[in-house]
Amino acid sequence: MLEKIDSIEQFEGLLVKEDKFFLLKHSLTCPISHAAYKEYEKFANENQAVPTYFLAVQDSRPLSSEVAEKFQIKHESPQAILFSNGEPLWNASHWKITNRALIDALVLKSV
Template sequence: MSQKQLHSIEELDEFVAKNGKKLLFKHSTICPISTSAYEEFQTYLQDNQVESAVILVREDRPVSNAVADRFSIKHESPQIFLLEDGEVKWHTSHWKITKDAISQALNV
């Protein structure tokens, strides 16, 4: 399953509207903590088929801000969201983003 990079509010709307469980990752390409969390995210995706998307927070700031506004969840980076039926079912950030944490969230 391919991972999409979201560059616009329209792409975000389209991704959120899709049925089923999906992961949304907010990534800062200049932050070592974000790089570590992104690697955990990628490791999870290698072994599991789940729809996913990434927002690069510096490059696509309006899209990143729209996530915080839409779901009323304070922006952090790195940050991951489990979405289902247009709602956030789980989210976490920083060092709490691990392959095991993602796996547990998806298997609840």
């Protein structure tokens, strides 16, 4: 299930609460981001044991910037990031965000 987050406080809570989770930075106006969101949504529906969150860049710019700055990951939109134990393990952007890529990241980074 996808859950939207909007604040730095919510994100900081996820870093503490969740052992592993995905975050999608999503643009509400970009067709590429829409396609990535659909792939992310498919992944979330098929892998409900994996926590999946997203932020809308237009609604949550401070949060989007905080993620980029805190973890030194160049901001892109759309962008999917896999976090584990409070640290990013993997990220992809644009057309590289696919259901298969998310599954592969989860499997490869869990070994």
